[in-house]
Amino acid sequence: MSANEWRKLFPILDQEVNGKPLVYLDSAATSQKPIQVIEALDKYYKEYNSNVHRGVHTLGTRATDGYEGAREKVRRFIGAKSTQEIIFTRGTTTAINTVARSYGMANLSEGDEIVITPMEHHSNIIPWQQVAKTTGATLKYIPLQPDGTIDLVDVENTVTEHTKIVSVMQVSNVLGTINPIKEIAAIAHKNGAVMVVDGAQSAPHMKVDVQDLDCDFFAFSAHKMCGPTGIGVLYGKKALLNKMDPVEFGGEMIDFVGLQESTWKELPWKFEGGTPIIAGAIGLGAAIDFLEDIGLDNVLKHEHVLANYAMERLSELDGVTIFGPKERAGLVTFNLDDVHPHDVATVLDSEGIAVRAGHHCAQPLMKWLDVTATARASFYLYNTEDDIDAFLKGLTTAKEYFGHVF
Amino acid sequence: MSSNLDQLYRQVIMDHYKNPRNKGVIEDNALTINMNNPTCGDRIQLTLKVEDGKIESAKFDGEGCSISLASASMMTQAVKGLPVEDAVKLAKIFYDMMLGNDYDDESYDLGDIEALSGVSKFPARIKCATLAWKAMEQGVGKPEEEED
Numbered sequence: 001m002s003a004n005e006w007r008k009l010f011p012i013l014d015q016e017v018n019g020k021p022l023v024y025l026d027s028a029a030t031s032q033k034p035i036q037v038i039e040a041l042d043k044y045y046k047e048y049n050s051n052v053h054r055g056v057h058t059l060g061t062r063a064t065d066g067y068e069g070a071r072e073k074v075r076r077f078i079g080a081k082s083t084q085e086i087i088f089t090r091g092t093t094t095a096i097n098t099v100a101r102s103y104g105m106a107n108l109s110e111g112d113e114i115v116i117t118p119m120e121h122h123s124n125i126i127p128w129q130q131v132a133k134t135t136g137a138t139l140k141y142i143p144l145q146p147d148g149t150i151d152l153v154d155v156e157n158t159v160t161e162h163t164k165i166v167s168v169m170q171v172s173n174v175l176g177t178i179n180p181i182k183e184i185a186a187i188a189h190k191n192g193a194v195m196v197v198d199g200a201q202s203a204p205h206m207k208v209d210v211q212d213l214d215c216d217f218f219a220f221s222a223h224k225m226c227g228p229t230g231i232g233v234l235y236g237k238k239a240l241l242n243k244m245d246p247v248e249f250g251g252e253m254i255d256f257v258g259l260q261e262s263t264w265k266e267l268p269w270k271f272e273g274g275t276p277i278i279a280g281a282i283g284l285g286a287a288i289d290f291l292e293d294i295g296l297d298n299v300l301k302h303e304h305v306l307a308n309y310a311m312e313r314l315s316e317l318d319g320v321t322i323f324g325p326k327e328r329a330g331l332v333t334f335n336l337d338d339v340h341p342h343d344v345a346t347v348l349d350s351e352g353i354a355v356r357a358g359h360h361c362a363q364p365l366m367k368w369l370d371v372t373a374t375a376r377a378s379f380y381l382y383n384t385e386d387d388i389d390a391f392l393k394g395l396t397t398a399k400e401y402f403g404h405v406f
Numbered sequence: 407m408s409s410n411l412d413q414l415y416r417q418v419i420m421d422h423y424k425n426p427r428n429k430g431v432i433e434d435n436a437l438t439i440n441m442n443n444p445t446c447g448d449r450i451q452l453t454l455k456v457e458d459g460k461i462e463s464a465k466f467d468g469e470g471c472s473i474s475l476a477s478a479s480m481m482t483q484a485v486k487g488l489p490v491e492d493a494v495k496l497a498k499i500f501y502d503m504m505l506g507n508d509y510d511d512e513s514y515d516l517g518d519i520e521a522l523s524g525v526s527k528f529p530a531r532i533k534c535a536t537l538a539w540k541a542m543e544q545g546v547g548k549p550e551e552e553e554d
Binding site for chain 1: 410411414415445446447448449469470471472473474528530531534
């Protein structure tokens with residue numbers, strides 16, 4: 001199948017926006033959903049909605065099978081050893097916060113270091129700021145190369161024997177940089193630190209193997225990979241998760257409850273307090289089936305072609321600044337001279353083209369780039385070269401529209 | 407190009423964007439308000455000189471899109487010379503305009519400000535237009551309100 005056939009599986013894409021065919025170039029913010037995922041959610045609610053792990057009745061068993069079946073799909077999808085290592089969360093943000101609150105707060109103290117990079121999304125910065133504030137640990141940053149990549153020499157120089165946590169995104173949501181996680185994890189481990197990976201922008205687009213990366217924690221969200229909003233995954237190595245305390249307490253996560261003391265269920269359920277995100281997990285499972293059916297290698301290859309084509313077409317326009325390295329994931333962040341990114345996005349929207357404008361939840365990176373905002377076009381399996389042609393035509397319109405101003 | 411877009415980016419707005427009025431900083435004895443729009447990165451520094459309950463002068467500096475900078479430019483023009491309470495009333499009229507509500511166009515000379523009425527058709531851009539006005543309100547001491 002080609003992208004033209006893939007896109008037919010996404011009902012939302014078949015519509016007009018402001019009188020023009022929709023061109024959706026904001027998948028790094030959230031992806032669209034294929035009919036298979038929409039139908040899986042529909043079927044769950046129509047046929048077997050029920051609470052999990054407790055009903056003796058038939059629907060309860062079906063719902064539990066669906067929920068736990070999705071966990072097994074996730075395990076296979078990221079190459080984890082055991083489903084005990086797969087914790088369902090609300091998304092990447094909650095997953096990273098869980099590591100910060102449970103592992104970070106318990107294991108760090110004054111004199112310890114947490115190492116991240118300036119390209120991180122706010123969700124991989126602020127949880128660590130909070131851990132540093134509470135524990136007295138220091139938050140350090142690996143400097144970036146001028147093209148927005150990480151040099152391993154800088155990692156070696158930043159990570160020390162005092163470093164307890166290294167947390168880095170696998171793919172940048174702004175620069176498109178693909179970071180050498182496996183190598184960074186090796187440096188972290190050599191220094192006795194654990195490696196946390198923000199996989200929000202990688203898991204949807206490339207084959208991830210957590211055992212090959214040898215990361216200790218890996219976080220990602222379903223909604224960026226054809227799945228529903230409101231569910232994500234925290235992978236953690238079993239030996240670490242076993243030693244960690246839950247961060248949410250209540251139903252579902254307990255073993256025995258006394259008047260003064262309680263004990264927890266085993267992994268992974270001790271981290272899943274409350275009625276879990278049952279429909280979400282089932283939808284995520286359907287999204288994984290969908291992506292594996294297409295093949296993540298094919299997705300990656302397709303996005304690589306699109307990114308190169310977009311870069312090539314953008315270079316035809318005068319007065320365009322492109323941020324990030326030449327070798328990149330499927331997105332292009334840019335600015336037009338004399339046209340603010342909001343104005344670019346509004347003009348494109350009037351042509352039916354959806355792009356993101358703003359700081360992309362990466363204010364420290366915007367500061368590093370010395371801009372207040374940028375525009376971003378991000379691609380997924382359902383985008384085509386025609387979309388990029390429409391995007392370029394829209395940019396030309398924006399330039400002309402604002403051209404008379406300056 | 408849609409006519410909505412032409413309503414959004416009227417000539418007078420582009421003129422304020424290109425040639426902002428009252429751009430800069432009032433140095434001596436001025437109220438200084440820094441405000442940003444956390445969802446998009448726009449930021450404004452507004453300096454106000456208020457004497458005897460009247461806004462004697464207003465200047466702004468900052469970064470942002472055409473709508474936010476043009477709105478800041480128009481706001482400083484409009485409130486200059488107004489008693490504080492009138493400036494706050496004018497802000498209320500401006501918010502009504504942004505929300506697409508009927509607005510009072512008789513009590514004050516709205517002048518260039520009316521050119522921004524097209525923003526109401528672009529909900530994502532309303533916050534761009536209101537940033538400078540919110541800064542002004544904060545500067546003259548109006549307690550912060552819930553989002554309307």
